[in-house]
Amino acid sequence: MTANTPWLDRRQLRAWIRLRAVLELLPGTLDTQLRNDAHLTEFEYTALAMLSEAPGRTLRMTGLAQRTNATLPRLSHVVSRLEKRGLVERFPCPENRRATNARLTEEGWAKLLQAAPGHVAAVRRYVIDALTDEQVDQLAAIGDAVLAALDPSGQGAVLYTHYDEEPDPEQDSA
Amino acid sequence: MTANTPWLDRRQLRAWIRLRAVLELLPGTLDTQLRNDAHLTEFEYTALAMLSEAPGRTLRMTGLAQRTNATLPRLSHVVSRLEKRGLVERFPCPENRRATNARLTEEGWAKLLQAAPGHVAAVRRYVIDALTDEQVDQLAAIGDAVLAALDPSGQGAVLYTHYDEEPDPEQDSA
DNA sequence: CCAGCAAACTTGTAGCTACAACCATTCCGG
């Protein structure tokens, strides 16, 4: 364990232990709440939410994958299941025949409305309300730094900046 | 989306979006590195590491589950697989015949030694070295707050305090 | 001393994700 690699000192280890615990415990807790309340995973919820904010409640699979931090295969499977449940519909993109659009159905919109309050309450309870206002800002900055290290090219920058500005209907990408 | 539930304001939403992205991207990245380098998941690595620090390199399943933030069924499956690979061995606890001990084998110790440098380097690269010293401490405090909200009873307190003090061989619980 | 409950697991199975392979379009250079 004490190799010639720079090990973590006590303070760094403390932080890492905490982060790993949060990584392990928080997603499951949020998934459980959401599944009991609305039979949705947090990932499915996020996908529906991202569609709901898009113009025409429609996004191309690639765009939705970016906004949800998912790989395309994963998203494809998830959308297939959501489609079977009638919450989303897929149709070919008119402008690019190899692309597919996903659109939120009325039923999907209703499901999102039903699920949102409980989910927001859970996020508040376990994260936002557990922190001071200062810590909330610190968390955002720490997240920025980690994400920059994970993805130096800034591919996901669409997402990370999306909530820094007023929504702009013309920010469709190439 | 704008129900009678207190929604998140812009700054809170920023922080939450970042955290969700980290939750989604960081575990997979660490798993990938570790699997390519040592054919281990981060969870398996952590389990081996916790055993390596225990007296006699041995822990009861329940104790190991607490230290790894895992449920018992999950841990049982994982240890079964590690046992098949010869990295861990299970044997009945002498003092309590319904309990099971898990002990790190020599092979498991060797595997851990081989895997550790690369894993620590990854943790540094994506988290520790991406942050300022101040942010590292902020992260620890934020983690504390979120974990307290997730588990008000402080069941996992063994883990959370474990790295605040010098190791004490007599901290075995009831 | 024994009935019932709790503790400490193990096992079975359904569901989700990662990875790899595959297919259909589109783009681009010669």
Added chain:
DNA sequence: CCGGAATGGTTGTAGCTACAAGTTTGCTGG
């Protein structure tokens, strides 16, 4: 205008986790 390479997706499958159920051992009150 045509032969790759790149883009945008779907599908198949192995592996891991969650949940539920079952088993054995230990504890506690009457």
